[in-house]
Amino acid sequence: MDSRANAAGPLRGVRVIDLTAMVMGPYCTQIMADMGADVIKVETPAGDNTRYISVGPAPGMSGVFQNVNRGKRGVVLDLRTEDGAAALRALIETADVFIHSMRSKAVVKLGFGYDDVAAINPGIVYTNCYGYGRRGPEADRPAYDDTIQAECGLPAVQKQLTGEANYVGTIMADKVGGLTALYATMMALFHRERAGEGQEVEVSMFETMASFMLVEHANGAMFDPPLGPAIYPRTVAPNRRPYETSDGYVAVLIYNDKHWNAFVNAVRPPWAGELYATLERRARHIDTVYGLVAQTLKERTTAEWLALFGELQIPAAALNTPDDLFDNEHLNAVGLFETVQTRYGPVRFPGVPNWFSRTPGHVAGPAPELGADTAAVLDELGQAGGVEPVVGSG
Structure with missing residues (x-):
């Protein structure tokens, strides 16, 4: 049974089928889980690569993975097999949101493009998380945070500020992209509540970060003819520093x-x-x-x-370091950090940064080990006896 069924958050009762990996999509769905949604994370037998990219208490349970996948239920399905695909189709029938971060051609080849999913569940909100939008010439080009930072102008701006081209010290494109995917999905859900129809949503990191960077930096370049370059001088002044x-x-x-x-x-x-x-x-x-x-x-x-x-x-x-934030008087007073017990001991998560008077969110629970909830989720669907996907150890 869904352990989030009694959650008080504003997304209580919303089911999300999450086929995202790395950070952009998982960050989006992590917030949904904290806000009460039942997020079912579907992984390949190899697991999300983020499981292995930083320190953690056990193999496949890195800190980064645990933070952006907390509170989700973990299911392993090999979608290249009919059993795995059948299980996912059954999950789609029960879902409100389907979100993925595969390339367009790959998800269509597996049989889970928007038309395929909408044929199963016409009311679903289907969110694509891409590097580049499908309507442009770079549609199928691979992308990571570093390459998107470069392409949207961040290192160029940093060079004006410091004299050297650098990435900023956080995976900004992934996280801004994840927040954008979240609000776009919520807007589509809101439309469905009013109009009763699902739809397809597309969020790409490059377009998102271009828009994000140009909020202030568009400046004089917005006008016809231009009144100046696309730069906001205050933020690139060399003496702007602590x-x-x-x-x-x-x-x-x-x-x-x-x-x-x-x-x-x-x-x-x-x-x-x-x-x-x-x-x-x-x-x-x-x-x-x-x-x-x-x-x-x-x-x-x-x-x-x-x-x-x-x-x-x-x-x-x-000036604080990231370590200082865990002992920050204000953050602790407002209850930002929440400790969750896991099989490896307590984990202190940076929790929900906003406040609701009636439907507060909370850290939804620990991150799933690979395939930990496969049998339980399929049993809910009445499929446990008829579907035999590959289940991860862990």
Whole structure:
């Protein structure tokens, strides 16, 4: 029986058939699971590659895999066999959402393209997670986070900022793509609630990240004729970085006129004057402004600056490492982290970052071992005796 049946989240009663792998799709469906959906993760006999890419308490149970697949039920089906395909077709009959991250030609060849799935369940929301959209010339090109970061302009922007082309230190394309797949799927479900019809949804990392990057960087290039290059100058100013203090670093953005005037009146830096008195003027000289502030902030300790910025209500922060987040007073006070007991011991997950007054979400449970729920899920379908897919050990 579905262990999520009594979940209080807003997606209670929604069943998701999840054929995604790596991070983009699994991150999308992990959030659905935390919000109460019954997410059935369908893997090949070899398992999702993410099982093996980082440290974990057992083979095939890496930290990355566990975090983006928590709370799901794990089923192994060999879709190249008739038994495996028949089991998936039976699952599709019961589902609200079908989501995959295979290439278009591959999923169609297996017999689970949109037309095939909609013929089984016309009301289903069918979400494709791709590297590139099918309507463009790159439709079947392979993609990973690094290549999409490069293609959407992130390393080029980093080069303007630091002098060297670099990826950002997080798998941004995968995660932004996953969040986009989530909201797109939810919009399709909302339409189904109103109109009673399912539909096909397509989310690609490249289009998603191009749109994401151009939110601010489109800037002058949006106009006809262009009023400037596609870049937002403030974010690529070389002096835009955490400021060095007399004993460490502090992050602060003294941005609007209220904050600027409060800072200038409290600190009285000798370089302050009419040239930088308004936001419009500071924006024209933004890198110079950052450099001048940097000189001034070297004069006091991090603690002294944080205390002053706190008094002035200017946004500022100390520099944390990812390890620091687990002991962060605010994050622990709001209950971000949830500890789940697993067969390998407790796992402290970074949990649901939003809050609902009536339908709160929670970490849905541990991630499944490979094929752990195959028999139980097929038994629910009344298929356990007639379908013999390959079941993973573990």
